[in-house]
Amino acid sequence: MNVQFTDKIECIFKHTLALIKENGFHGTPMSMIAKNSDVAIGTIYHYFPSKENLILELFSYCRKKINAFIFDDLAEDLSYQEQFAIVLERFCEFQINNTDIFSFLEQFHNSPFNDLAHDRQKVGGCDENNVITFLLKGMETNKLRKIDVHVMASAYIGAAVTFSKSVIYKKIKYDKKHLDELIEIIWNGVKQ
Amino acid sequence: MNVQFTDKIECIFKHTLALIKENGFHGTPMSMIAKNSDVAIGTIYHYFPSKENLILELFSYCRKKINAFIFDDLAEDLSYQEQFAIVLERFCEFQINNTDIFSFLEQFHNSPFNDLAHDRQKVGGCDENNVITFLLKGMETNKLRKIDVHVMASAYIGAAVTFSKSVIYKKIKYDKKHLDELIEIIWNGVKQ
DNA sequence: ATCTGTAAATTGAACGTTCATTCGGTTGCA
DNA sequence: TGCAACCGAATGAACGTTCAATTTACAGAT
Numbered sequence: 001m002n003v004q005f006t007d008k009i010e011c012i013f014k015h016t017l018a019l020i021k022e023n024g025f026h027g028t029p030m031s032m033i034a035k036n037s038d039v040a041i042g043t044i045y046h047y048f049p050s051k052e053n054l055i056l057e058l059f060s061y062c063r064k065k066i067n068a069f070i071f072d073d074l075a076e077d078l079s080y081q082e083q084f085a086i087v088l089e090r091f092c093e094f095q096i097n098n099t100d101i102f103s104f105l106e107q108f109h110n111s112p113f114n115d116l117a118h119d120r121q122k123v124g125g126c127d128e129n130n131v132i133t134f135l136l137k138g139m140e141t142n143k144l145r146k147i148d149v150h151v152m153a154s155a156y157i158g159a160a161v162t163f164s165k166s167v168i169y170k171k172i173k174y175d176k177k178h179l180d181e182l183i184e185i186i187w188n189g190v191k192q
Numbered sequence: 193m194n195v196q197f198t199d200k201i202e203c204i205f206k207h208t209l210a211l212i213k214e215n216g217f218h219g220t221p222m223s224m225i226a227k228n229s230d231v232a233i234g235t236i237y238h239y240f241p242s243k244e245n246l247i248l249e250l251f252s253y254c255r256k257k258i259n260a261f262i263f264d265d266l267a268e269d270l271s272y273q274e275q276f277a278i279v280l281e282r283f284c285e286f287q288i289n290n291t292d293i294f295s296f297l298e299q300f301h302n303s304p305f306n307d308l309a310h311d312r313q314k315v316g317g318c319d320e321n322n323v324i325t326f327l328l329k330g331m332e333t334n335k336l337r338k339i340d341v342h343v344m345a346s347a348y349i350g351a352a353v354t355f356s357k358s359v360i361y362k363k364i365k366y367d368k369k370h371l372d373e374l375i376e377i378i379w380n381g382v383k384q
Numbered sequence: 385a386t387c388t389g390t391a392a393a394t395t396g397a398a399c400g401t402t403c404a405t406t407c408g409g410t411t412g413c414a
Numbered sequence: 415t416g417c418a419a420c421c422g423a424a425t426g427a428a429c430g431t432t433c434a435a436t437t438t439a440c441a442g443a444t
Contacts, residue, residue, distance in 0.1 A: 042431095185339075
């Protein structure tokens, strides 16, 4: 299967995300994906051998997007604490501005599809290795307390995921004040 | 619809949970629920007008269970900090020991069913009001910092949910040491 | 430029399966 | 006797997938 994304495949991905956010996995038949993407059903099956494979490829596509957004161009010259805040902020920002991807990833993680994804290295839709590596670096340089890194990652990512959901469901307004409060809670909890 | 749970309805609920955890919403037909519960399909439709209604009632059932487990008999004579730790611990313990309920609630929250649940008061499957009330009490008595209570709830519940997932997916061993680390992170982050 | 042959892309009607739901009938109990 | 609980084969709609046919893309030959 071809994996450099042509316009057509990207188009199918985008409409699939929108439909799944609206109707869930089961609620979005291939026929609807085809219609919304302005292609025939046969075309989708030309690129993806099955619906399951489409979902799996879509998952991989989403994961690349979120990881690139969070970790690409992470200014190495900033202090660790500043980077710590930026990663959390980008994480929330991505989820809040890409609710269809966020919704898809959440559904994916809590479905049997999750077992089919070969690489199980993930927390909250984001490639876990990047987060773990980042936190370990903080421990080695004595910026963070030395505790189990997966426990720390739970607090870090878990807070971000739930905060984002609260914003999306309108329980929290997304502004700098609230974000800074969240970052401060976590930083106070994990700093050396 | 009758809502005092007979043995039969409880049996249907239990098997539905197990099946949904294994196969997801779409992967569990009514016929399979009937077979595993040792009743006829017609019997299920005698108690529930539709599959959707069954899911909705099941959601309500699960929510009552988790709330009762966490907040019933919460010793009022303990210090606030001790209660803070116990609520978090019970939250994690429930999820880890009831993975089928946890899995169902996670799927439910990230599906279109969620929009059908009338009362949207929830964080991480647990009735939000209880958590919010508990945290507000901590602020009023100067045990907790006075920041937006929903932000604090994000950190509190989010950490617990993600921690539980990490335990379930075997990234963290569930023992007192790890749990205490998690509690300490959050407590350090929010204490006055 | 024009033609030609081949492979890739695209189409959508048709197929077979699965599933939620129905309903006419049976059992058990008050 | 009546009513609620219970049964499961039958129904019909929805869905994933197939495939034979058609169009497009394009390289090489003229």
